[in-house]
Amino acid sequence: LEMYKIAVLPGDGIGPEISAQAVRVLEAVARRFNRDFYFTSGLVGGAAYDETGSPLPEKTLALCRDSDAILFGAVGGPRWDHLPVNLRPEVGGILALRKELGLYANLRPVRVFPALAGASTLKPEVVSGVDLVIVRELTGGLYFGKKYREPLPDGGTRVVDTLEYTTSEIERIARVAFNLARQRRGKLTSVDKANVLESSRYWREVVTGVSRDYPDVSLEHMYVDNCAMQLVKNPKQFDVMVMENMFGDILSDQSSVLSGSLGMLASASLGGNTGLYEPIHGSAPDITGTRQANPIASILSGAMLLRFSLQLSEEADCIEKAVAETLNQGYRTADIAQPGMPLVNTTQMADQIIAQI
Amino acid sequence: LEMYKIAVLPGDGIGPEISAQAVRVLEAVARRFNRDFYFTSGLVGGAAYDETGSPLPEKTLALCRDSDAILFGAVGGPRWDHLPVNLRPEVGGILALRKELGLYANLRPVRVFPALAGASTLKPEVVSGVDLVIVRELTGGLYFGKKYREPLPDGGTRVVDTLEYTTSEIERIARVAFNLARQRRGKLTSVDKANVLESSRYWREVVTGVSRDYPDVSLEHMYVDNCAMQLVKNPKQFDVMVMENMFGDILSDQSSVLSGSLGMLASASLGGNTGLYEPIHGSAPDITGTRQANPIASILSGAMLLRFSLQLSEEADCIEKAVAETLNQGYRTADIAQPGMPLVNTTQMADQIIAQI
Numbered sequence: 001l002e003m004y005k006i007a008v009l010p011g012d013g014i015g016p017e018i019s020a021q022a023v024r025v026l027e028a029v030a031r032r033f034n035r036d037f038y039f040t041s042g043l044v045g046g047a048a049y050d051e052t053g054s055p056l057p058e059k060t061l062a063l064c065r066d067s068d069a070i071l072f073g074a075v076g077g078p079r080w081d082h083l084p085v086n087l088r089p090e091v092g093g094i095l096a097l098r099k100e101l102g103l104y105a106n107l108r109p110v111r112v113f114p115a116l117a118g119a120s121t122l123k124p125e126v127v128s129g130v131d132l133v134i135v136r137e138l139t140g141g142l143y144f145g146k147k148y149r150e151p152l153p154d155g156g157t158r159v160v161d162t163l164e165y166t167t168s169e170i171e172r173i174a175r176v177a178f179n180l181a182r183q184r185r186g187k188l189t190s191v192d193k194a195n196v197l198e199s200s201r202y203w204r205e206v207v208t209g210v211s212r213d214y215p216d217v218s219l220e221h222m223y224v225d226n227c228a229m230q231l232v233k234n235p236k237q238f239d240v241m242v243m244e245n246m247f248g249d250i251l252s253d254q255s256s257v258l259s260g261s262l263g264m265l266a267s268a269s270l271g272g273n274t275g276l277y278e279p280i281h282g283s284a285p286d287i288t289g290t291r292q293a294n295p296i297a298s299i300l301s302g303a304m305l306l307r308f309s310l311q312l313s314e315e316a317d318c319i320e321k322a323v324a325e326t327l328n329q330g331y332r333t334a335d336i337a338q339p340g341m342p343l344v345n346t347t348q349m350a351d352q353i354i355a356q357i
Numbered sequence: 358l359e360m361y362k363i364a365v366l367p368g369d370g371i372g373p374e375i376s377a378q379a380v381r382v383l384e385a386v387a388r389r390f391n392r393d394f395y396f397t398s399g400l401v402g403g404a405a406y407d408e409t410g411s412p413l414p415e416k417t418l419a420l421c422r423d424s425d426a427i428l429f430g431a432v433g434g435p436r437w438d439h440l441p442v443n444l445r446p447e448v449g450g451i452l453a454l455r456k457e458l459g460l461y462a463n464l465r466p467v468r469v470f471p472a473l474a475g476a477s478t479l480k481p482e483v484v485s486g487v488d489l490v491i492v493r494e495l496t497g498g499l500y501f502g503k504k505y506r507e508p509l510p511d512g513g514t515r516v517v518d519t520l521e522y523t524t525s526e527i528e529r530i531a532r533v534a535f536n537l538a539r540q541r542r543g544k545l546t547s548v549d550k551a552n553v554l555e556s557s558r559y560w561r562e563v564v565t566g567v568s569r570d571y572p573d574v575s576l577e578h579m580y581v582d583n584c585a586m587q588l589v590k591n592p593k594q595f596d597v598m599v600m601e602n603m604f605g606d607i608l609s610d611q612s613s614v615l616s617g618s619l620g621m622l623a624s625a626s627l628g629g630n631t632g633l634y635e636p637i638h639g640s641a642p643d644i645t646g647t648r649q650a651n652p653i654a655s656i657l658s659g660a661m662l663l664r665f666s667l668q669l670s671e672e673a674d675c676i677e678k679a680v681a682e683t684l685n686q687g688y689r690t691a692d693i694a695q696p697g698m699p700l701v702n703t704t705q706m707a708d709q710i711i712a713q714i
């Protein structure tokens with residue numbers, strides 16, 4: 001019986017509430033399929049800062065490196081917003097972790113569960129059947145370039161962020177996206193702003209170069225402004241999409257509306273030796289402790305963990321089917337509440353999913 | 358009888374088709390209100406490059422400087438994409454024009470005409486009543502920072518774009534937004550990514566500083582990823598929004614879906630001596646010459662021109678009411694077509710609007 005080591009980093013806000021439920025679901029899968037998952041918790045974000053003075057303690061990093069996969073909750077909150085930037089849960093916690101582990105490829109699938117086609121603010125006929133994946137470059141771009149302030153002669157300040165990419169950074173993320181498209185419907189949309197940005201013009205060149213190795217994938221280029229519109233106007237046109245870090249941050253949050261709620265979307269961060277799996281939503285301080293949080297994004301992140309890091313695709317399918325079935329039966333957390341359907345809290349939603357496993 | 362000088366820069370693609378209709382509408386307004394508008398055409402974009410070798414000839418710039426306002430069509434198209442960047446219609450044409458004329462404040466109103474509440478891919482109850490303005494910083498940020506490529510020791514390339522702002526650039530755009538909010542519902546949303554970008558952290562500081570002069574306006578800060586989601590989830594929460602150039606480009610195109618079509622949205626670019634008015638849509642090479650283009654965005658840009666540059670607000674109201682009434686009567690161009698309603702072409706739509714004036 002092979003033992004799989006899973007690091008659990010609950011983090012802040014609703015992070016602990018939702019990742020606890022994802023762990024329960026993984027445990028149910030282990031029982032059903034006779035697998036051995038060994039979970040170890042680590043501190044990260046504001047919680048880690050409070051206890052150790054660092055949002056990403058060495059011990060947590062060592063735990064991650066020694067694990068087969070990482071289940072991540074969420075970090076951040078107003079309590080830590082006054083800290084120096086590098087000690088904040090976002091920059092010092094999750095961004096540092098992504099960089100340290102070399103997790104350059106962030107996969108954010110947007111699938112609309114049939115039961116939730118009516119839960120979106122978009123018309124059901126626009127969203128039903130949507131099945132796309134945003135591949136977001138995660139360790140470069142505008143997030144990780146040089147940042148500074150400098151005084152000006154007039155007494156003011158100049159502030160600078162830098163969007164940087166190298167050939168190999170663009171090539172490797174393009175390959176991830178082409179490989180994924182090849183396993184899906186064979187269509188890749190590369191998103192950029194090549195009519196204005198030099199980085200986008202180069203991005204387009206490199207992606208076009210890589211496409212020669214993937215004659216079976218059809219590649220299109222789309223400007224980011226147009227793409228933001230198309231995602232709301234006609235989202236079914238997309239299969240796999242690949243883009244710069246900041247663009248991916250914006251467009252994936254926007255796309256969550258298609259699925260009914262940000263509380264539905266999981267993600268996988270790949271590229272290094274150990275994959276990291278997290279919901280795309282944040283720590284939601286406003287609902288922390290109210291038991292309202294939707295655990296499905298975290299539970300589906302658990303499914304991605306099984307599929308991508310442990311190669312247990314049957315088990316991953318089982319979780320995804322259990323989620324679909326639970327939604328079919330009408331169970332809803334507050335974020336996807338619908339009139340006449342049973343409203344459940346965080347734990348109860350997980351209970352129903354576990355009952356299906 | 359005061360004479361107003363209006364420069365008309367039709368540009369490329371559908372630019373000439375739609376701006377011709379906006380001019381016709383302005384002429385109708387002149388007759389009705391006994392005004393004297395003097396129109397002079399200038400070359401810009403690909404059309405200017407083809408004729409003069411420059412996408413922004415000196416003569417056009419002089420015409421703009423000598424006019425009371427500029428009515429701009431659209432620029433760009435695949436024909437000019439192979440040119441060196443500075444000769445392309447986008448960078449060498451519209452971006453250079455904005456910079457030369459100091460048009461740092463781009464106002465993009467998103468209003469949903471009652472007749473079009475059903476034309477969006479969003480549910481009618483989500484979009485009806487939406488009335489917001491995106492104030493996009495237009496001559497700084499990621500668009501205008503240093504851009505370059507440099508060779509790397511491994512034979513690859515590093516490509517760089519820079520997002521730069523100075524104190525005074527942020528202050529002046531903040532003031533435009535606060536002043537506008539004060540004349541409207543008194544709410545301002547400043548959009549940034551302060552948990553990651555240094556420029557956003559500084560933007561937040563400066564905007565907060567400026568807010569002390571506007572105690573009657575309520576200011577909120579929102580992360581750009583969350584904002585992209587909120588614009589689709591609950592757009593009615595917004596009144597005035599202010600943001601960096603690239604963020605404004607993405608979010609305003611996205612918002613066009615609320616109004617039913619990109620073909621509905623006008624914009625005003627202010628800050629220098631002469632205001633520029635343009636639809637937010639582009640040159641649409643795919644429908645050029647088909648007579649399908651919706652002229653309303655250009656016609657409403659004409660209304661903004663009257664209001665902001667010529668201080669003719671009664672005349673501006675008249676155009677806006679004529680558009681609303683024409684839509685109420687059911688006339689639709691292809692982009693906003695609805696079953697059972699009369700489909701009209703570019704000229705016919707303008708004819709109907711003129712009939713209302």
Ligand SMILES: CC(C)[C@H](C(=O)O)[C@@H](O)C(=O)O
Pocket residue numbers: 076090091094095249280282552553582
């Ligand atoms: C918390 C924040 C730094 C993070 C990001 O911007 O990457 C989050 O929004 C995400 O999308 O994972």
Ligand SMILES: CC(C)[C@H](C(=O)O)[C@@H](O)C(=O)O
Pocket residue numbers: 195196225433447448451452606637639
């Ligand atoms: C044509 C292009 C350079 C332009 C921009 O990005 O500013 C357009 O998209 C706009 O929004 O006005």
